[in-house]
Amino acid sequence: MEALTPNTIPRSGQDTAKAPKRKRKGGFWSTVLQQKYLYLMSLPFVIWVFVFSYLPLWGWTMAFQNYKPARSFSEQKWVGFKYFHELFQDDRFYLVLRNTLAMSFMGLILGFVVPIFFAILLNELRGMFFKRFVQTVSYLPHFVSWVVVAGIITKMLSIDGGAVNQILMALHLTDEPIQFMAKGNWFWYIVTGSDVWKETGWNTIIYLAAITGIDPELYEASRVDGASRWRQMWHITLPGIRSTISVLLIMSIGHLISIGFEKQFLLGNNLVTDYSEVLDLYALNYGLNMGRFSYGTAIGIFNSVVSIILLFTANGIFKKVTKESIM
Amino acid sequence: MPKKAFKVTAISLIIASMLAVAGCGGGKEDTAAKDTGDTTSPITFSFFGADASPNWNKMQDEVGKEITAKTGVTINAEYAVSGGGQDKISLMAASGDYPDLIFAKGDVNKLVDAGAMLDLTDLIDKYAPNLKKVYGDYMDRLKYSNDDQAIYVLPTNAAVNQQYFDAGGGFEIQNAVLKELGYPEVKTVKDFENVLKAYKEKHPTIDGQPTIPLTLDADDWRIMITVTNPAFLATGAPDDGEYFINPQTYEAQLHYKRPEEKEYFRWLNHMYNEGLLDKETFVQKSDQYKSKISSGRVLGLIDQEWGYSDAENALKSAGKDERTYAHLPVTLSEEYKDHSFQDTGFTSGWGIGITNNCKDPVRAIKFMDWLASDEGQVLINWGIEGKHYNVEDGKRVIPQEIQDKKINDASNFTKTSGIGLYTIFSAHYGDGVKDPSGNYYTTNFPDQIVASYTPAEKETLKAYGATTWKDLFPSEKDFPVKPWGAAYNISVEEGSDYTVTYQKTQDIIRKRIPEAILTTPDKFDAVYDNMIKELNAAGAEKMEQQYTELVKDRVELWGGTTEAK
Numbered sequence: 001m002e003a004l005t006p007n008t009i010p011r012s013g014q015d016t017a018k019a020p021k022r023k024r025k026g027g028f029w030s031t032v033l034q035q036k037y038l039y040l041m042s043l044p045f046v047i048w049v050f051v052f053s054y055l056p057l058w059g060w061t062m063a064f065q066n067y068k069p070a071r072s073f074s075e076q077k078w079v080g081f082k083y084f085h086e087l088f089q090d091d092r093f094y095l096v097l098r099n100t101l102a103m104s105f106m107g108l109i110l111g112f113v114v115p116i117f118f119a120i121l122l123n124e125l126r127g128m129f130f131k132r133f134v135q136t137v138s139y140l141p142h143f144v145s146w147v148v149v150a151g152i153i154t155k156m157l158s159i160d161g162g163a164v165n166q167i168l169m170a171l172h173l174t175d176e177p178i179q180f181m182a183k184g185n186w187f188w189y190i191v192t193g194s195d196v197w198k199e200t201g202w203n204t205i206i207y208l209a210a211i212t213g214i215d216p217e218l219y220e221a222s223r224v225d226g227a228s229r230w231r232q233m234w235h236i237t238l239p240g241i242r243s244t245i246s247v248l249l250i251m252s253i254g255h256l257i258s259i260g261f262e263k264q265f266l267l268g269n270n271l272v273t274d275y276s277e278v279l280d281l282y283a284l285n286y287g288l289n290m291g292r293f294s295y296g297t298a299i300g301i302f303n304s305v306v307s308i309i310l311l312f313t314a315n316g317i318f319k320k321v322t323k324e325s326i327m
Numbered sequence: 328m329p330k331k332a333f334k335v336t337a338i339s340l341i342i343a344s345m346l347a348v349a350g351c352g353g354g355k356e357d358t359a360a361k362d363t364g365d366t367t368s369p370i371t372f373s374f375f376g377a378d379a380s381p382n383w384n385k386m387q388d389e390v391g392k393e394i395t396a397k398t399g400v401t402i403n404a405e406y407a408v409s410g411g412g413q414d415k416i417s418l419m420a421a422s423g424d425y426p427d428l429i430f431a432k433g434d435v436n437k438l439v440d441a442g443a444m445l446d447l448t449d450l451i452d453k454y455a456p457n458l459k460k461v462y463g464d465y466m467d468r469l470k471y472s473n474d475d476q477a478i479y480v481l482p483t484n485a486a487v488n489q490q491y492f493d494a495g496g497g498f499e500i501q502n503a504v505l506k507e508l509g510y511p512e513v514k515t516v517k518d519f520e521n522v523l524k525a526y527k528e529k530h531p532t533i534d535g536q537p538t539i540p541l542t543l544d545a546d547d548w549r550i551m552i553t554v555t556n557p558a559f560l561a562t563g564a565p566d567d568g569e570y571f572i573n574p575q576t577y578e579a580q581l582h583y584k585r586p587e588e589k590e591y592f593r594w595l596n597h598m599y600n601e602g603l604l605d606k607e608t609f610v611q612k613s614d615q616y617k618s619k620i621s622s623g624r625v626l627g628l629i630d631q632e633w634g635y636s637d638a639e640n641a642l643k644s645a646g647k648d649e650r651t652y653a654h655l656p657v658t659l660s661e662e663y664k665d666h667s668f669q670d671t672g673f674t675s676g677w678g679i680g681i682t683n684n685c686k687d688p689v690r691a692i693k694f695m696d697w698l699a700s701d702e703g704q705v706l707i708n709w710g711i712e713g714k715h716y717n718v719e720d721g722k723r724v725i726p727q728e729i730q731d732k733k734i735n736d737a738s739n740f741t742k743t744s745g746i747g748l749y750t751i752f753s754a755h756y757g758d759g760v761k762d763p764s765g766n767y768y769t770t771n772f773p774d775q776i777v778a779s780y781t782p783a784e785k786e787t788l789k790a791y792g793a794t795t796w797k798d799l800f801p802s803e804k805d806f807p808v809k810p811w812g813a814a815y816n817i818s819v820e821e822g823s824d825y826t827v828t829y830q831k832t833q834d835i836i837r838k839r840i841p842e843a844i845l846t847t848p849d850k851f852d853a854v855y856d857n858m859i860k861e862l863n864a865a866g867a868e869k870m871e872q873q874y875t876e877l878v879k880d881r882v883e884l885w886g887g888t889t890e891a892k
Contacts, residue, residue, distance in 0.1 A: 069420045069441035092834075154615070160537075160607055181610040270545055270837045271609050271845075288417045290826045291437045
C-alpha cells in the first residue's frame with residue numbers, strides 16, 4: 001500500500017489549496033482505482049466473512065423471543081431477558097461454568113508449557129533422523145478421533161485388565177485396582193492428560209517452525225562468548241519465539257470458554273457428571289434437545305460475550321506488559 | 328481505510344447480501360394432495376429413521392427390490408447412528424429441512440410444533456383401505472391429542488393385535504450355570520443372588536479370566552433398561568416409563584417413590600457390597616458391556632434381549648452356545664408378580680409420518696397402504712416365495728437352511744434378504760394374527776419360536792417344564808388391560824416447564840441411583856431419601872400433577888376404543 005500512495009499525489013495536488021476535505025475523498029477513490037484489483041480480490045473474502053460470521057448474528061434475536069420454529073419473525077413473541085434470567089438462576093449453570101473454566105485453564109497451561117518445552121528439546125537434538133522420527137510419532141495422535149482416544153483411555157484405566165492398574169499392582173503401589181473413571185475429582189486431570197497426549201506433538205510444529213527462523217549467527221556469537229546450551233535456550237531460543245507464543249496465547253484465551261464437549265462427553269459417565277458436564281453439553285441438553293432454541297441461543301450469547309471480554313483483557317494486559325498486541 | 332469509504336463498502340455489501348437472502352427465500356412448494364392416478368412409475372422418497380438400522384442396504388436387498396418393482400418407490404433412507412436422532416430432529420425442526428417421510432419416535436412433537444407434519448386423516452380415508460383395515464377399531468388411538476385430533480403418524484413401532492409368544496426380558500442367567508446347579512427354582516432376587524454366588528465360588532475364572540457374577544449397562548439411556556426399569560418390574564408394576572400410574576385414579580408419580588422399589592435398589596447395593604455386582608457397572612460404555620458378555624464370563628444380567636443380542640450372537644458364532652441366557656421372571660419377593668406382559672392394547676404412539684416437503688403425498692400413502700396389504704405384509708415378514716419360504720399344503724414353511732442362516736448369521740441374512748427392515752414403514756399386524764389363507768402374518772409363532780432356540784436353551788426350558796420363555800412368566804390374562812396404553816409414549820409440548828423439570832429429575836436420578844448403589848449399606852437410606860428430596864425440590868411434584876393430567880387426557884382421547892379388547 002505504502003508503495004502505491006506516492007503515485008496519487010500529483011493528481012490530487014491540484015485542488016490541495018481549495019478543499020482539504022475533498023482532497024482526502026478524492027484521494028481515497030483514486031486509491032481504489034489504483035488498487036482496484038487488490039480490492040476486487042479481497043471482496044469475496046469480505047462477503048464470505050459477512051455472510052458466515054455477521055449475518056448469523058441476526059439469529060441472536062431468538063434469545064429474546066419465545067422462539068417457535070417455522071413461524072415468521074413477526075409472529076414470534078418477544079420475552080425480553082427472560083431466558084437470561086432463567087440461565088443465571090440455574091445452579092447447574094454455575095456448576096458447568098466452573099467445570100468448563102477449570103478444564104480449559106488446565107488445558108491452556110499444560111497445552112502451552114508442554115509443547116514449548118518439547119519443541120526446545122527437539123530443537124537441541126543432533127541426529128536429524130531421530131528428530132524427524134520423534135516428531136512424526138508425537139503428532140500422529142492428533143489425527144486419531146476423540147471417540148477412539150476415549151476408548152483407549154477407558155481401556156487403559158479400566159480395573160478389568162487395564163494397563164495402568166496392572167503396572168501399579170505389579171509395582172505394589174496399590175493392592176486394589178483403582179477405578180480412575182469413577183472418581184469425580186480426577187476427571188479434570190484425566191481429560192487434561194489425554195488432551196496433552198493427543199495434541200502436544202501437533203502444537204509443537206508451529207514452535208519448531210518459529211525456532212528455525214532464528215538467526216544462527218546469534219547462536220554462534222553466544223558460543224564464542226562461552227554460553228552453555230542452557231544459556232542459549234534461555235537467552236536466544238525462548239526470546240526468539242516470544243512473539244509466536246504471545247499471539248497464540250492471546251488467541252487461545254479468547255477460546256477459553258468454548259472448549260467443545262467431545263472429550264467430556266465421551267470420557268464422562270453418570271458417576272462424574274458433576275465434574276464432566278461442560279457449557280456446550282449443557283446447551284445441547286437443556287437447549288437444542290428439548291427444542292428450547294431460545295434458551296440455547298441465550299447460552300450462546302453468554303459464551304460469545306465472555307470470549308470477547310477475555311480476548312480484549314488478555315490483549316490489553318499483553319500490550320501493557322510486552323508492548324505486543326494482535327489487534 | 329478511511330471511515331466513510333468503509334461505510335460505503337459495508338452498505339453495498341449489506342444490500343448485496345440482502346438480495347441474495349431474499350432470493351433464497353422464494354416460493355414454497357405447493358404440497359396440496361393431488362391424485363395423479365399413477366401407481367408404479369419410479370419415485371424416490373427421502374426418509375429419516377430415529378432408530379439405528381445398521382443392516383439397511385439401500386433397498387438393494389431382495390425384499391427391497393420386490394417392493395420397488397411393485398410400487399415404483401425407492402426409499403432414500405438415513406438412520407440415526409445412535410441415541411434416537413434427537414439432535415438431528417431438533418435441527419430439522421429449526422431449519423425446515425425435512426425428508427419426505429420421517430420416523431421420529433418421541434420427538435415427533437417438535438416437528439408437529441414446527442408445522443412440518445401433514446395431517447393424514449383425509450389421505451387415509453381416500454387412498455388407504457388397507458391401513459383402515461389394519462388399524463380397525465384403533466383409529467381413535469392415532470389422533471395426536473384432544474386439542475389437535477389430526478393424524479400425524481401411522482404408528483408402526485407397535486404391531487396391531489400383537490400376541491406375545493416369547494419373553495425377552497426378566498432376569499437372565501447363563502444356561503450353563505443353571506445346568507451345573509441342577510436347574511434350581513429362581514423366583515426371587517435372593518434366589519438369583521444365591522445362584523450367581525454358588526457358581527462364582529465353584530468357578531472363580533472362566534476361560535482364564537475372572538468370573539463376573541452380574542453386570543449392568545448404565546451408559547446413557549441404557550441405565551433405564553437395566554438399572555431403573557427392573558425396579559418396577561421386580562416389584563409388580565407395569566412399564567410406564569419413569570412413572571407409576573395408579574390404575575384407579577390415574578395419578579402418576581415417579582416410580583422411584585414407591586417404598587418397595589427402594590428395597591430393590593437396596594438389594595443392588597447389597598450385591599455391590601458383596602462383590603457380586605461388577606465394579607465397572609456405572610463406568611463402562613455399552614460396547615464394553617457387550618464385549619464382557621461375549622467373552623462368556625458374565626453369569627447373570629438384568630436386561631432386555633435386544634440390549635445384548637449382539638453379544639449373544641457372538642457367543643453362538645464362537646460355539647459357546649451354553650453361555651447364552653435363560654429368561655426368568657424374578658421379583659423382589661414371592662408376593663410380587665412380574666407385569667411384563669400386562670396388555671396395553673394397541674400402544675399406538677411412535678411411527679412414520681409424511682412431512683409437508685413431500686412432493687407427492689398420495690403416492691407416499693399408497694406406498695404405505697400397499698405395504699399394509701396382505702401381499703405387502705407377507706413380503707416384509709416372510710420374504711419372497713420360493714426363496715425364503717415355500718408353500719406346502721397351503722402352509723408357509725421356512726426351509727431349514729434359511730432358518731439356520733437366520734439364527735446363526737442374522738445380520739448378513741437381514742442385509743441380503745431385507746426381511747425385518749421394512750416393518751417401520753407401515754402398519755402391520757403383530758405375532759399371532761392369521762391372514763385369509765390361515766397362515767400367520769409374521770414368522771414369530773410358537774413352532775417357529777421353538778425352532779429358533781439353541782440346543783442349550785431348549786434343554787433349560789425342558790428342565791423347567793416349559794416350551795418358551797414366556798411360559799415361565801405370568802400371562803397377560805392375569806392382568807387387566809391398561810386403558811392408557813403405555814405411558815412412556817405420551818407426547819408433551821416442547822420447551823414447556825414440564826420438559827425442563829423432567830430433564831432435571833433425570834439428571835438427578837442418573838447421578839443419585841448409581842451413588843446409592845455404590846455406597847456402603849449403612850449410608851444407603853440417607854442417599855436414597857436425599858435423592859427423593861432433591862427430586863421434589865426440582866419440581867417433581869408439579870411435574871407429576873401435569874403428567875396425571877396427560878394420562879387422563881389420553882384415556883379420554885382413546886375412550887372409544889379402550890373397551891374394544
